[in-house]
Amino acid sequence: MTIIKTGDKTVKIRSIVSAVFALGAVPASAQSSVTLYGVVDTNVEYVNRVGSVPLPTNFYNSGLGHSVVRMNSGGVAGSRWGLRGEEDLGGGMKSLFVLEGGFQADTGALEMPSTLFDRQAYVGLRSNSFGQLTFGRQYTSLFLGLANFMPASYAVQYEPIAVIAGPNFRENNTVQYAAAAGPVTAIAHWSFGVGLSLPPTSPFAQQVMVGGNGEMPGRFRADTGYGAALIYMPGAFGFTVDYDQYNPSIAQGSGTNKRAAVAASYTFDGKAKVMGGYRWGQNKDQNGLTVLRDDYYWLGANYQWTPVVELTLEYDYENVRRLNGNAAVANPWQLIFMARYSLSKRTDLYLSTAYARNAGLMLESSASGYGASLFLNNSYAPGVGQTSMIGVAAGVRHIF
Template sequence: MKKMAMVIGMLGAFTGTAHAQSGVTLYGVLDLPIEYVNHMASAAPTVNAATGTVTQQPGGNRFALQTTGGLSGPRWGLRGVEDLGSGMQALYVLESGFGVDDGKSQQGGRLFGRQAFVGLRHGQYGTLTFGRQYTSMFDAFTNFGPLSWAPLYDPIVVQLGSTFREDNMMKYTGVFGGVTAVAHWSFGAGVGALAVQPLAGGGAGETAGHFRDNSAYGAALTYAGGPFGVAVGYDQWNPAVTVGNPGTVKKASVAASYSVGPAKFYVGYRWGDNKDATGNSLVRDDYYWIGANYQATAALSLSLGYYYDDLKTLRLSSTAPAANPANPWQVGFIADYTLSKRTDVYLTTAYAKNAGLNFDTSANGFANGYFLSQGSSNQFGAAVGIRHKF
């Protein structure tokens, strides 16, 4: 009851502010699909880090209301701007993720786990923000994926890494004609879903005498001119299992898009290399994607994406021998029908080979939760859902 009263009080305070200042907006998305998945294990595989052995668990088919949302992560948020004069504005965003199926907070139970930042924006020189935010690579490649970061079947974690949101970040964004430049630095990115071992200080960084521990940085450029677009970006995270001994998780990517009438085509590549504190390569891979969107009617849009991960090196720990798993691939499809400006219904499906859906494998610490059942090498998922924006 106390928690509920606190939230109601907060909303009341913000509502009063909204009446007094037109620059404050309350917004959100409710997205809830019902999903079928086959070859789903009842628990995560067991992993022997010393030998590199992965043992899958028994399971079967699963029907469920999916808490992550199908096309968009459920959220509510507050954003606002204040005009300071001379082309300068103050701005902020507070955004909370939650499951529509159970109402629980996501992102580890954080109140504003999706975004929480404040900053300054100048019409000519760009925007500088501070707080929990998306990485430069996430921002740059948002418009270069056929499934548009759909949380259900877009392999976002494999493409961008688990720290595509980071704590303690300062970020610059500038728009110069058709070119957008983004750069960020995090003093302590947080844990990240790929950290299979506990990180020093809980991944918070900002440790006296050890500036690099759990820090992260990146930069990206995008260009959009007529029907053509291109993006390039680099991202690095320095997770430290012990104080003063960070490893490195590096990613570099390039993508392009081209529009022809009601269709838009995409192609992209991402290089990745994850190393431990001694410089041993744990995961080295080349990730590719290709796909298209098609506006079939004013109300119906269709999206198709194909993803392939070429695993060059895979070790489950610094002491484990190198594994040689089959390379995973996945195809995903979305049919989205708009009922109004704020409400749509959709069908989304995906088939993955040599991995669970969203490339759920030992290469990403089984972070996506689609555990393959014993004896299975492929997985199929399908969901129908409704999404409402406010």
């Protein structure tokens, strides 16, 4: 068995789809390998007008907004470590596994309490002819499909990942199939129980977000999820079409949370990449009543200003058409700017800043269920009466 340390390509989130299908990770003479990889990303951040996440313990009241200076784990990437392995079975067939866990670099704690490999944990088979089939905790098809079309590349600060792909963008108990033919990649998945469990952030929040592990006798539909993605990237131009659904348990029934997305990108001279897209969303409760109906749009670009400096600009806009019967919700929007300076292939410095209107950073609002704050253990909920928020973070990322 060979232990291999990896560089930027193994963990770079914008290459996540390519990593799923990469076939050349092992030397031709090797029969098996295990790769150790990871990221440590820490920053110091200033945010204004921050309140508490609305929860039953504070009677769903975020309180007054205050400025805060804090140290965070995760800026351009979440801190993590992982093991990736494969064995050549012959005849163009390989077995493979991935175990990946997130941690808080500022405290050393697990990213998700009591879960060692919260990011990914799966095993499967890959065939040169028939594609890849994997089993375990995995990213949804929609999340993977959009990975190469998000300007901030799913940055922990401040891209609204949970608004884009849903709080269920990683799902337990998942069977996933992926195959590539030329410039076309297809992905499909089914989860027997998404494993999503978040506290309610309003009297209606459980109908928007919470699910569970499912797999209950007599309730096959409970907490299940499924989706598909089609990605076309022949060269400078790229395009994707994606769908995701999960069915959270509510009382003795199941709701439906649905998302469909299209996105495109174009690369100019290898230095500038422009990308954007649209995501349709609809959440219904166990009685078929619409809890949330929204449209989400994004537009942005990456620019390689110098060989060591990359700039990112992104605009996000959410049109909340209906929220718990209210059709007159102020629409959240956000502007992000990021600058990254590479000290080497494995270490870089970065500056991230964002301004949000009608929501907190990452578009945190009652429409999002404050999912990002709950996942990150750092509130971006605006204080009572606040309609805007600004954040600035400076940090360092090291890849191993």
